[in-house]
Amino acid sequence: MWRAQPIVTASSDTAGRWRAAAEEDEGVSTTTVHPTPLVPRRTAASIGVLAVAAALAAGHLVAGLVSPASSPFLAVGNGAIALAPQWLVEFAKSTFGVADKPVLLGGMALVLLAAAVGVGLASRERPQPGTRALTGLGLLGFAAVALSPAFTPVDLLAPAAAAGVGIVVLRRLHALALPGAPRTGSGMDRRTMLTGTSALVGFGALAAGGLGQLLGGRLTGSREExxxxxxxxxxxxxxxxxxxxxxxxxxxxxxxxxxxxxxxxxxxxxxxxxxxxxxxxxxxxxxxxxxxxxxxxxxxxxxxxxxxxxxxxxxxxxxxxxxxxxxxxxxxxxxxxxxxxxxxxxxxxxxxxxxxxxxxxxxxxxxxxxxxxxxxxxxxxxxxxxxxxxxxxxxxxxxxxxxxxxxxxxxxxxxxxxxxxxxxxxxxGWGRFGPVKTQSRIDVPRAAGSTPAGRVTVAGIAWSQPIGISRVEVRLDDGPWTTAELATEVGGDTWRMWRAEVDAAAGSHVVTVRATDANGVTQTEERAPVIPDGATGYHSVVFSAV
Structure with missing residues (x-):
């Protein structure tokens, strides 16, 4: 594609080459006197994605060789964790659980994908805007690596490699994709050369990233030994x-x-x-x-x-x-x-x-x-x-x-x-000492589950380190507390299983549990959040007897 510049003149054979290239790429014809060549939008977006992917892969590969934590992608992620406000950290843990890290990495990948498309689209006419954007991303990687608590000067090799490779790939692919670009020295036409180079960059990025991951995880032999x-x-x-x-x-x-x-x-x-x-x-x-x-x-x-x-x-x-x-x-x-x-x-x-x-x-x-x-x-x-x-x-x-x-x-x-x-x-904002609090949990029946009406088994776990559990009680709806049967004790440093039976007529019910430690102190019913030193309160489960 190109856009018209009505004042500047150009030779007919040059304009013809640009026009032919644009028609080849997007099927567009024109009679404009002087075109300014532009890389087609889809091609430009693909170039941006390939350049950023190559940059990340190069950084990951070099990090695998010198210091896995210096991978710019991971360093930025670690920086985000360190700077995140506490409410956001707790939201991630409570919402995503142990998947909070994959979710963070996936979110970063989506942001980078959008940025990569933007880099490509900003460079349709000239590679300079994309070069500046990649330089900015490179500086972000440098800062994240340099501010890491375990930083050593050799760690800067990874973000340097990432920035250099990304810029080279962007400029090379842009030169091949720009309408009116001359044939290559090998005589290969522009489209074929662009397709082949793009495929090579994509494959190389996957291989480099995978090798970097492999090099950064060399623990199998050591663990086996x-x-x-x-x-x-x-x-x-x-x-x-x-x-x-x-x-x-x-x-x-x-x-x-x-x-x-x-x-x-x-x-x-x-x-x-x-x-x-x-x-x-x-x-x-x-x-x-x-x-x-x-x-x-x-x-x-x-x-x-x-x-x-x-x-x-x-x-x-x-x-x-x-x-x-x-x-x-x-x-x-x-x-x-x-x-x-x-x-x-x-x-x-x-x-x-x-x-x-x-x-x-x-x-x-x-x-x-x-x-x-x-x-x-x-x-x-x-x-x-x-x-x-x-x-x-x-x-x-x-x-x-x-x-x-x-x-x-x-x-x-x-x-x-x-x-x-x-x-x-x-x-x-967390507490200084962090002693484990006496707590108990219901594992069966499951929350919002159903069970046959009549005699219903309730079971779960309780813990109170380091002194252990002496009693667990359960209550159905607003009824009296009933002492549960405790499993054989292994030690005060471990959890203790328990089970009980309750009579549940057909309908919806709430079963609640509470535990008492070996010193005779029963856990508090008062609800408290995890911050600053651990949650408290009775655990209850709503279930249906059918």
């Missing part, structure tokens, strides 16, 4: 076998131990850190008598302990499912801290993940409790930690919500004070 080592080592302490009466999965409760693949995941990482066990180390410093640096081999040389622990996210709404139980294998964190020596006045251990995006502040007095059982965990359910759950090493502190204790991919422990350093979630 760690699993083999764990299975070959004698444990100084084994978790007791789970008794047969510890759960009622046949009624609809969870199994007592959660499979690794089903364990809930909440963190701030858009891309899972990919540090191998051989490259991992942990620095313990700050207000200590002696600084320690431990390697993975150092950990495995210490007594390994296996402990059954239920973990709960502070974002777990009443009746929600951000709760799981597993057998963790690790070393005693209290012993390591005592070895380093805690200086007087220290009240916080600030733990940091390897990507620098997550920090958690754990009270020193909790970590030093002799019976608390805090671990530097290296395994789950008899194998190495899964990458998404902290491989190679994470923290586990029974009785505390994860936001103040459960740092995954942990590489730094700074002994300090709460007044001196504020962790990630504390900066966003």
């Amino acid at each position: 760690v699993t083999a080592r764990l299975r070959g080592l004698a444990l100084a302490e084994r978790a007791p076998a789970v008794p047969a009466g510890a759960a009622f999965p046949e009624l609809g409760t969870p199994t007592f131990l959660t499979a690794n693949a089903d364990f809930y995941r909440i963190d701030t990482a858009l891309r899972i850190p990919t540090q191998t066990a051989a490259d991992w180390s942990l620095r313990i410093h700050g207000m200590v008598d002696r600084e320690l640096v431990l390697t993975f081999d150092d950990l495995l040389a210490r007594p390994l302990l296996e402990r059954t622990v239920t973990m709960i996210c502070v974002s777990n709404e009443v009746g929600d499912d951000y709760i799981s139980t597993t057998n963790f294998i690790g070393v005693d964190l209290r012993e390591i801290l005592l070895e380093a020596g805690i200086a007087p006045g220290a009240d916080q251990v600030l733990s940091t993940s390897s990507d620098g995006l997550w920090t958690a502040g754990t009270p020193v007095d909790v970590l030093l409790e002799p019976d608390r059982g805090a671990l530097l965990a290296v395994g789950m359910n008899g194998e190495a930690l899964p990458p998404e759950h902290g491989f190679p090493v994470r923290m586990v502190v029974p009785g505390l919500y994860g936001y103040v204790s459960a740092t995954k991919w942990v590489t730094d422990l700074e002994v300090t004070t709460f007044d001196r350093e504020q962790a990630y979630w504390l900066q966003r």
Whole structure:
């Protein structure tokens, strides 16, 4: 396509070439004296998309070689998470659950797609507008990478490669697509060359992006080696076998131990850190008598302990499912801290993940409790930690919500004070200490479900770390509280299953549950949101008896 410029003149053969090219691309004929050549709209939009796709793929590939977190696409996403207001973070978690990260990445992809189309359409006549737009996107990538907590200068290679490749692809395809462009040196016509180059760029972008993803996820061999080592080592302490009466999965409760693949995941990482066990180390410093640096081999040389622990996210709404139980294998964190020596006045251990995006502040007095059982965990359910759950090493502190204790991919422990350093979630309005609250949940009957009228089975879970559950009661509609049957107790650090039967006549009913801890304190009925330190209130389910 072209548009008329009535004052400027041009030779008839040049105008003819432009007119023929426009007719070839869009089937448009004209008798205008002097045309200004324009790339057809659809072609221009495609060029923009290909240029941005090539840029992202190049950045992802280089990031896979030097530092996976330096991928501009992921760095911008991590920056968006860090800058997002707390209400938006909670909305994403409550609305999308564990799919909040794919939703964020998908939303970013749609925004970039729209921007890419805009880049192409802005460059129909000249490539300069698109070049400026890609330069702006490149600067955004530079800023996101440079402001990352784990930034090193080599990380800038990824956004530099992205910007350079995007601009080169845009200018090259624009030159081929512009009506009136001369034949290539090979004698190939413009349309054929444009089609072939576009296909090559598209294929190259897919291949580069896939290779970058593969290079950034090189953990399989390392995890297999760690699993083999764990299975070959004698444990100084084994978790007791789970008794047969510890759960009622046949009624609809969870199994007592959660499979690794089903364990809930909440963190701030858009891309899972990919540090191998051989490259991992942990620095313990700050207000200590002696600084320690431990390697993975150092950990495995210490007594390994296996402990059954239920973990709960502070974002777990009443009746929600951000709760799981597993057998963790690790070393005693209290012993390591005592070895380093805690200086007087220290009240916080600030733990940091390897990507620098997550920090958690754990009270020193909790970590030093002799019976608390805090671990530097290296395994789950008899194998190495899964990458998404902290491989190679994470923290586990029974009785505390994860936001103040459960740092995954942990590489730094700074002994300090709460007044001196504020962790990630504390900066966003969450509470300082985060003790797990006594709660209970109904798993059957399902909300809005139906069941035959008459004798109805009600079952679920309850928890109160680290002291455990002594009683669970259920109530049908406005009737009296009835004591439920408790499953066999495994320990105070784990959930406890329960079941009861109620008489439900035909119609709609509400069943409610409440739990009492081992000290005789019943959970509060008062409803409270998850912010600042965990939700409270009775869980109720509406069902129909038919």
